[in-house]
Amino acid sequence: MKSLIVKKFGGASVGSIRKIESIAQRLSEDRKRGEQPLVVLSAMSGYTDSLIQMAHKVHPHFQGEAYDMLVSSGEQISISLLSLALEKRGLKNKPLLAHQAGIQTSALFSKAHIESIQIEKVKALLKKKVMPLIAGFQGVTKQNEITTLGRGGSDLTAVALSSALKVKTCEIYTDVPGVFTADPRLVPKAKKQKSLSFSEMMEMSYLGSKVLQIRSVEMALKYDVKLHVRHAFKKEEGTWIINKKEGGMEGSVVSAIAHDLNTLVIKFNKTPSGVNFLSDLFTELGKEAVFVDIISQSAIGAPSRLSFSIPKTDLKKSLSVLKKLKVEKNISVINKVAKISVIGVGMASHSGVAGRFFSVIKKTKARLYLVTTSEIKISTVIDEKSLKKTARALHKEFNLY
Amino acid sequence: MKSLIVKKFGGASVGSIRKIESIAQRLSEDRKRGEQPLVVLSAMSGYTDSLIQMAHKVHPHFQGEAYDMLVSSGEQISISLLSLALEKRGLKNKPLLAHQAGIQTSALFSKAHIESIQIEKVKALLKKKVMPLIAGFQGVTKQNEITTLGRGGSDLTAVALSSALKVKTCEIYTDVPGVFTADPRLVPKAKKQKSLSFSEMMEMSYLGSKVLQIRSVEMALKYDVKLHVRHAFKKEEGTWIINKKEGGMEGSVVSAIAHDLNTLVIKFNKTPSGVNFLSDLFTELGKEAVFVDIISQSAIGAPSRLSFSIPKTDLKKSLSVLKKLKVEKNISVINKVAKISVIGVGMASHSGVAGRFFSVIKKTKARLYLVTTSEIKISTVIDEKSLKKTARALHKEFNLY
Numbered sequence: 001m002k003s004l005i006v007k008k009f010g011g012a013s014v015g016s017i018r019k020i021e022s023i024a025q026r027l028s029e030d031r032k033r034g035e036q037p038l039v040v041l042s043a044m045s046g047y048t049d050s051l052i053q054m055a056h057k058v059h060p061h062f063q064g065e066a067y068d069m070l071v072s073s074g075e076q077i078s079i080s081l082l083s084l085a086l087e088k089r090g091l092k093n094k095p096l097l098a099h100q101a102g103i104q105t106s107a108l109f110s111k112a113h114i115e116s117i118q119i120e121k122v123k124a125l126l127k128k129k130v131m132p133l134i135a136g137f138q139g140v141t142k143q144n145e146i147t148t149l150g151r152g153g154s155d156l157t158a159v160a161l162s163s164a165l166k167v168k169t170c171e172i173y174t175d176v177p178g179v180f181t182a183d184p185r186l187v188p189k190a191k192k193q194k195s196l197s198f199s200e201m202m203e204m205s206y207l208g209s210k211v212l213q214i215r216s217v218e219m220a221l222k223y224d225v226k227l228h229v230r231h232a233f234k235k236e237e238g239t240w241i242i243n244k245k246e247g248g249m250e251g252s253v254v255s256a257i258a259h260d261l262n263t264l265v266i267k268f269n270k271t272p273s274g275v276n277f278l279s280d281l282f283t284e285l286g287k288e289a290v291f292v293d294i295i296s297q298s299a300i301g302a303p304s305r306l307s308f309s310i311p312k313t314d315l316k317k318s319l320s321v322l323k324k325l326k327v328e329k330n331i332s333v334i335n336k337v338a339k340i341s342v343i344g345v346g347m348a349s350h351s352g353v354a355g356r357f358f359s360v361i362k363k364t365k366a367r368l369y370l371v372t373t374s375e376i377k378i379s380t381v382i383d384e385k386s387l388k389k390t391a392r393a394l395h396k397e398f399n400l401y
Numbered sequence: 402m403k404s405l406i407v408k409k410f411g412g413a414s415v416g417s418i419r420k421i422e423s424i425a426q427r428l429s430e431d432r433k434r435g436e437q438p439l440v441v442l443s444a445m446s447g448y449t450d451s452l453i454q455m456a457h458k459v460h461p462h463f464q465g466e467a468y469d470m471l472v473s474s475g476e477q478i479s480i481s482l483l484s485l486a487l488e489k490r491g492l493k494n495k496p497l498l499a500h501q502a503g504i505q506t507s508a509l510f511s512k513a514h515i516e517s518i519q520i521e522k523v524k525a526l527l528k529k530k531v532m533p534l535i536a537g538f539q540g541v542t543k544q545n546e547i548t549t550l551g552r553g554g555s556d557l558t559a560v561a562l563s564s565a566l567k568v569k570t571c572e573i574y575t576d577v578p579g580v581f582t583a584d585p586r587l588v589p590k591a592k593k594q595k596s597l598s599f600s601e602m603m604e605m606s607y608l609g610s611k612v613l614q615i616r617s618v619e620m621a622l623k624y625d626v627k628l629h630v631r632h633a634f635k636k637e638e639g640t641w642i643i644n645k646k647e648g649g650m651e652g653s654v655v656s657a658i659a660h661d662l663n664t665l666v667i668k669f670n671k672t673p674s675g676v677n678f679l680s681d682l683f684t685e686l687g688k689e690a691v692f693v694d695i696i697s698q699s700a701i702g703a704p705s706r707l708s709f710s711i712p713k714t715d716l717k718k719s720l721s722v723l724k725k726l727k728v729e730k731n732i733s734v735i736n737k738v739a740k741i742s743v744i745g746v747g748m749a750s751h752s753g754v755a756g757r758f759f760s761v762i763k764k765t766k767a768r769l770y771l772v773t774t775s776e777i778k779i780s781t782v783i784d785e786k787s788l789k790k791t792a793r794a795l796h797k798e799f800n801l802y
Contacts, residue, residue, distance in 0.1 A: 017458055051478070057418055059485040066484035066496055073474045073481075077452070080474075083467035084460040095467050099500060100545055144501055 003036050004126065006167055008136065008158035010042035012175035013232035014078050020044075022233055023173075024085035027131065031091060036126060038161060040136045041082060042154040043074025048137075068109045068138075068148045072098075075135035075154070082133055093131040096122075098138040098146070103157065105139030105147045112139050112147035114156065119164040134161065152213025159216045163223035170225050172212065177231040178238035179204070179211050181400040182257040186391045189401055193255065194237075197244035197345050200255050201227075203377045207341040208260030217241065244345060253346035253353060254398035257391055262311045263293065265334040265369045265381055266318065271297070271306040272327060278306070284321045290314045293339070294370040294381060309339070309370055309381050337369055338387040341379035342394055348375045360397050364390045404436050405527065407568055409537065409559035411443035413576035414633035415479050421445075423634055424574075425486035428532065432492060437527060439562060441537045442483060443555040444475025449538075469510045469539075469549045473499075476536035476555070483534055494532040497523075499539040499547070504558065506540030506548045513540050513548035515557065520565040535562065553614025560617045564624035571626050573613065574633040579640035580605065580612050582801040583658040587792045590802055594656065595638075598645035598746050601656050602628075604778045608742040609661030618642065645746060654754060655745035655799035658792055664694065665716060666735040666770045666782055668708040672698070673728060679707075681726060686711075689718045694740070695771040695782060710740070710771055710782050738770055739788040742780035743795055749776045761798050765791045 007030075009023050030037050051071045055062070079095040086093045098105075102118025125132045136154025139147045149156050155172060162170040179201070182190040196204070198221035205214035211229055220227050220241065230238025271277070278297075285292055295308040310318055315333065322328040347353045357378050361368060366386035372379050382390060395401070408431075410424050431438050452472045456463070480496040487494045499506075503519025526533045537555025540548045550557050556573060563571040580602070583591040597605070599622035606615040612630055621628050621642065631639025672678070679698075686693055696709040711719055716734070723729040748754045758779050762769060767787035773780050783791060796802070 017455060021459070054418060054478075054482060055485055058422070058482055059489040062485055062488055064488070066481045066488065069496055069498070070478060070481035070485075073477045076474045076477070077455075077471060080467045080471035081455060081459055084456055084463055084471075087463055087465070087467065088460040095470055097470075097547075146498075 003034050004165065004167055005030075005035055005037055006040065006158050006162040006165070006170045007037045007173060008040040008042075008154055008170065009173045009232055010136070010154050012045045013173050014042055014082075015045040015175075017081065019232075020078070020081050021085050024082060024089055024091075026232070027086065028089045028091055031131075036129070037131060038122065038126065038165070039082070039131065039133045040154055040158040040161065041075060041078045041133065042136050044078050047074040047077070064109050065145050068112075069146045072135070072138040072146055072148050075137050079133045079135050086131065086133075091131060092129060093133055094125050095133045095135075097135050099140045099144060101132070101134050103134075103139045103160070105141060105149070107141045107143075107145065107147065109147055111150040112141075114139060114149070114160045117160060117164040119161075122161070122165070150213075150215070152216065155213045155216035156219060159219045159223070159225055159227075162225045163219070168224075168226055170220065170227055172227055172229045173232035174211065174229065175232065176211065177234060177236065178229050179209065179241075179256070181255070182391055182395050183259060186259060186388055187257065187395045189392075189395065191401065193239050195240040195242055195244065196255060198241060199376055200244075200343050200345055201241045203341070203343045203374075204256055204258050207258035207343065207377065207379060208262075208339060209256075209258050212241070252344065252399065253350045254342045254344040254400065255346070256343050257394050257398075257400070258341045258343060259387060259391060260339040261384070261387075262313060263309050263337060263339045263381060264312050264315060265307055265309050265337055266322075267307040267332045267334060267369075268305065268327070269330055269332060272330075277325075281321070281325060284325065285310075285318060288317045288321055290318050290321065294372045294379065296370050307370060309337075334369065336384040337381050338384045339379060339381050340387060340390055340394070341377050342398060343377045344398075345376050347377070354378060356397055357394070360393045361390065364393050366390045405566065405568055406431075406436055406438055407441065407559050407563040407566070407571045408438045408574060409441040409443075409555055409571065410574045410633055411537070411555050413446045414574050415443055415483075416446040416576075418482065420633075421479065421482050422486050425483060425490055425492075427633070428487065429490045429492055432532075437530070438532060439523065439527065439566070440483070440532060440534045441555055441559040441562065442476060442479045442534065443537050445479050448475040448478070465510050466546050469513075470547045473536070473539040473547055473549050476538050480534045480536050487532065487534075492532060493530060494534055495526050496534045496536075498536045500541045500545060502533070502535050504535075504540045504561070506542060506550070508542045508544075508546065508548065510548055512551040513542075515540060515550070515561045518561060518565040520562075523562070523566070551614075551616070553617065556614045556617035557620060560620045560624070560626055560628070563626045564620070569625075569627055571621065571628055573628055573630045575612065575630065576633065577612065578632040578635060578637065579630050580610065580642075580657070582656070583792055583796050584660060587660060587789055588658065588796045590793075590796065592802065594640050596641040596643055596645065597656060599642060600777055601645075601744050601746055602642045604742070604744045604775075605657055605659050608659035608744065608778065608780060609663075609740060610657075610659050613642070653745065653800065654747040654751045655743045655801065656747070657744050658795050658799075658801070659742045659744060660788060660792060661740040662785070662788075663712045663714060664710050664738060664740045664782060665713050666708055666710050666738055667719065667723075668733045668735060668770075669706065669728070670731055670733060672707040673731075678726075682722070685722045685726065686719060689722055691715045691719050691722065695773045695780065697771050708771060710738075735770060737785040738782050739785045740780060740782050741788060741791055741795070742778050743799060744778045745799075746777050748778070755779060757798055758795070761794045762791065765794050767791045
């Protein structure tokens, strides 16, 4: 099966019947060119969200089998519709739900992990030149209960299938032409990148890019599957996510700028002293599944100053933790902020990146709330108003045009 | 499991989240009263139709696995939502799709027959006081392909489960209080019937009543399962479908009047002679799955006169058959007609019913197109305009008030 390629279509690329027809047309042309596609599909865009809304209406916050059974129905609909569209074009195909494809997961509902895939069934279909259409995002436990893999889980399904089939490339089709140096809505001069390393892509996913789910990039790295992110309805190549040598093969220090508006800062006006408080605070926030992002504490002088950032969507849960710890009157919530980051494997071997970064911040007069760095990124929370000009200035500073 | 009752909720009774909450409330009260319900659900009303429309948009007339996979997603949604509503009320329950409940069918997609149910799983749940919520309408083949049972298939699921569990009663919850002596929209004085025999109910389903699917009544008769048709949100008893002795236990000759507007008459102006033509005609119509209802041919004199009735929805297919047989210019289509029937096991032992029936027709001056009779019914196609007055006059003539 030399020409076997795993192709995942997601997001807005399966957003309507017309688009599903276009996917069928593309697959039919792929077939004529000698490719043998194995297709993984997401739900039609918006559909899963409307199911989630229904679930929340009936029983807010419930997690378990019923919820996963409900939200997994979206992929069932998209693979059946694509199957009909392929039938119409005379292409032999077989729609497969997770229980039919043998995608077995842990019993952690709504964020299950794929444990194994009984790949023989899919292999048998491929051997007979039948195109498998696999429902992404879903799995079954050993007890045959339906699970889902969390947001963006269809990417994970695609990578897991590529790995199980020992296929070296997995194509991720979406409604954008690839991964850009920055969000073009923010930086109009942003350009499509030819390639990114796995670690750069992971940082980008973590730092706000919505193109790929971070777990799927991790998994691709682990099993050495190249990802090709490309536009579902255009022929041109997209962006390759590959195993690049650290140090910037292409000579660029910074590869991309990422931003995230779903963030806010909680700042302590007066931090309760003692290491016990910090331990209690972050343990309790963890229990409530609050995603604490950047933490900053300056221990210089007393009282010490603590701030941390969380997604805007976790504010309610955080406030109830702070209330429980009786410090809710001691804090300020800073809402109108944004996270902006520069990412690049080249940073590890180039000094002076931080200096260039902060002189841009100085020039744009952005108000800086939090900073964190790693070998391949610098990430800051700044005031929302300064986001656009800072993004553009950073883009220019690091020659991303 | 003395208090075990199979309860099927269908049609408009699962039409919204509010109604699903009401069902959960009712089940919770049933539980408090000591009942142990096993629940079978249809899709939320309108949902399956919208899926069918999508399928037809992509690939009209396709029948097969993809279609069944698509349309079976409605029941998946309703059982998960009911499960969430029961969870909220603290009732242990388990939503089960056909493949999970082991409902195995033939591979006749869209009209599969239930071949067996692995009832042990459901029994184990009941033993642990967990309420099983079974997706109606769907099954799986031996090869684990998803099938559906045809329109009203959820009734069939409920009856099959009752039979497999050896339960004597199956409750069919709907949005009407029971089976009426006539459609109350047509005959305002129609009243709810306490009981009907299986054969009466089968005739009624056949002749236009939409309360129960004919195959489920047949199956209930075969496995001796009493059906109790009742309103989902009212306490009062509904109509029992039971094994009544022929001859009219309650002394009434006629039990009910049924009508059907989805009918039209195809009349030959000059019938091609020879028995071959009739054989060709009805064989070809059968191949196209046209449902030919009443056939009338008067052989007296030449040319002989042939007419037959079909559902309005089958007209297009019929005309293409008539064209193929080159007789399309030889016919008239009579559109504005309706079928009206009287049904009653009492008719078999009472003479004179036909006489009374036709004197009503004479009085109302209805134009009569076709007639057919059996031991327990008289069925006619008349002009649509006369339907209402004829229904009311028949209702009065046979003392159905």
